[in-house]
């Protein structure tokens with residue numbers, strides 16, 4: 001269990017906190033993983049008493065689908081751990097009040113004043129809060145450890161990510177900073193490392209000698225879900241590609257780390273991100289495809305196009321789909337393209353990493369040769385499958401593709417929410433699953449050419465895209481098929 005600590009959640013009345021964070025903390029606490037000396041201080045700009053906040057939090061737990069089965073009496077006890085403070089994040093007062101909460105926790109539990117500050121706020125508040133905590137000395141570790149968890153998106157481009165990193169480092173040491181990418185908290189993403197580096201049979205094949213290409217897909221059937229304000233600003237490149245897909249990419253392509261620890265793993269991820277050929281602004285069209293959905297149907301239901309979603313401008317140039325081809329300039333991957341695609345309002349929710357192998361060198365059977373595929377299904381139907389050719393029964397020597405399938409449910413365990421895993425890691429002080437400053441920087445460097453070329457801000461100078469260019473419920477714009485090439489095709493998922 002972590003040492004006694006206070007979890008301070010800024011932006012506690014926001015969507016993420018209500019739907020994911022509070023249920024995750026509650027789950028950890030109910031499972032006895034947080035120890036007895038633990039409390040939670042919610043911080044917001046909204047005026048509320050402790051009692052009102054307790055009601056709010058308990059209602060959130062009762063409503064969220066992510067809340068574990070609630071044991072009798074549990075909610076009442078959990079309620080006692082909750083406190084609330086409010087104020088303007090630009091001033092000093094709110095941080096003073098948070099400081100007093102830490103004094104109170106210390107008096108109640110004894111021990112040191114350990115605190116995890118979780119910034120679950122709109123990104124424009126990351127810097128003021130990090131500064132405010134710094135100004136009031138709450139980042140000082142002489143009376144207990146102090147850590148800062150920062151939600152995504154971390155910056156909106158390379159320059160702003162660098163500014164944000166610099167601003168944070170005015171008060172915080174990098175070892176205190178935990179940038180969240182919830183994809184890294186998914187069991188199946190961690191399993192990618194387990195399978196690559198816990199077995200001897202995969203690694204020898206994991207290179208340009210045997211791999212034809214790699215496909216990473218994160219498709220979603222959902223549309224905007226009422227997040228127009230955020231999404232119109234972010235778009236798919238900032239919302240999914242720069243963070244979640246780049247992380248999946250880095251874990252797939254990196255070299256074996258010397259140890260399973262935060263720095264060894266993050267060093268390798270950074271190294272491979274650094275080896276990705278930068279996408280120059282004037283060549284973006286040959287390596288990236290963008291899309292925006294128009295009206296269509298999802299699961300037999302008619303759904304509106306992106307521009308018809310509430311809060312979206314009629315002429316919006318925001319992309320809801322992106323596919324890119326990444327090339328890595330290193331010995332392992334020279335000449336092996338990595339294709340990444342992600343989008344909203346595609347036919348279904350599925351995240352997968354597929355390593356597609358080269359064909360056998362010589363076809364001695366009738367019919368063509370197929371490529372073997374090792375696919376990591378991140379979600380749903382979590383598992384790993386290997387597709388290869390086999391003789392189909394009968395007189396003829398006829399080959400058919402078959403699949404060997406491992407499914408996570410074989411373990412019989414419920415998969416944990418990524419937020420519980422990451423919260424617990426941050427409380428324990430294990431940064432392995434949190435992207436480091438240099439990783440985030442390199443991920444931005446890779447996508448910044450795309451963002452520049454597609455610059456769609458009101459004063460942006462990017463070319464006007466031909467939107468909408470895919471119907472909701474389809475697999476994205478046709479150009480994506482051209483991107484992957486003539487002899488390859490996107491996996492049908």
Ligand code: BG6
Nearest residue numbers: 152182183220239240244351379
């Ligand atoms: C979030 C994005 O980070 O990830 C959302 O902001 C997206 O737009 C979500 O829907 C997908 O996460 P998951 O875990 O459901 O695949």
